[in-house]
Amino acid sequence: MQEYSLRPHHGLCIAFFVGKGYSPDFTENMTAVISHLELENPMITLVNGSDIICRNCPHCHNGICSSNEKVLEYDKAVSAFCDLHTDDIIYWKDFRKLIYEKIINTGHRRTICGNCQWDSLCSFNAE
Ligand code: SF4
Numbered sequence: 001m002q003e004y005s006l007r008p009h010h011g012l013c014i015a016f017f018v019g020k021g022y023s024p025d026f027t028e029n030m031t032a033v034i035s036h037l038e039l040e041n042p043m044i045t046l047v048n049g050s051d052i053i054c055r056n057c058p059h060c061h062n063g064i065c066s067s068n069e070k071v072l073e074y075d076k077a078v079s080a081f082c083d084l085h086t087d088d089i090i091y092w093k094d095f096r097k098l099i100y101e102k103i104i105n106t107g108h109r110r111t112i113c114g115n116c117q118w119d120s121l122c123s124f125n126a127e
Pocket residue numbers: 009012013014016074113114116117118119122
């Protein structure tokens with residue numbers, strides 16, 4: 001894996017991932033991405049478009065998410081909570097720490113993506 005581009009809200013999705021996803025291909029890639037991030041702690045670049053997770057998603061068409069407006073709002077909100085910006089480059093584990101400190105541990109996750117189809121699963125996994 002050469003390039004670690006990440007949509008900010010995928011920091012949340014990764015935190016709550018339990019092996020379920022949009023397709024077997026998506027789930028396999030997501031599992032591999034998380035493993036690489038945790039083992040290598042690479043620098044990641046925050047992007048507001050398709051990233052290393054989107055690339056194997058059936059909802060990604062020509063590099064654009066079919067729910068682009070909605071997920072861009074998630075990305076903006078995560079960036080705002082973490083005081084980060086598009087194109088910022090940060091170690092994965094530093095980003096993960098911010099995700100937990102600023103959003104998950106303070107109970108803001110549902111404020112950001114409570115209208116996602118996976119909300120009940122992610123809420124359940126947070127208990
Ligand atoms: S509710 Fe959706 S956007 Fe939010 S963390 Fe879960 S999968 Fe990701």
